Amino acid sequence: MDTSRLGDYGTFGVLLLTGFAFVAAAMTANRLLRPSSPSPEKGQTYECGVDPVGKDWAQVQIRYYVYAFLFVLFAVEAVFLFPWAVVFRDFGASAAVEMGLFVGVLALGLAYTWRKGVLRWR
Incomplete structure (x- = not known):
């Protein structure tokens, strides 16, 4: 196999790993820096300012x-x-x-x- 082809695969691998590392670092920073104060009100369903009516599944025509x-x-x-x-x-x-x-x-x-x-x- 040609060595230039292996170099191309190596470059692709490094770029792929760099992309995954960047995404992992961004998600980790987000988790560490975000404010977290869960409450029951935040977990409630919200429908345009109106309390939800009916079940959570509705049939649409x-x-x-x-x-x-x-x-x-x-x-x-x-x-x-x-x-x-x-x-x-x-x-x-x-x-x-x-x-x-x-x-x-x-x-x-x-x-x-x-x-x-x-x-x-x-």
């Missing part, structure tokens, strides 16, 4: 996850659409067709969810 998924989907669309719009003239007609297909697929997904009644708030 799936439609809330669908709303979150749709939000992420269209946020990703915006992330791709805005930079593309800035440099639109440099790309030409093929990029316009590709972006049209991209937006079309997303619009098709939105139409599907709308038709299924997922976007209806009950």
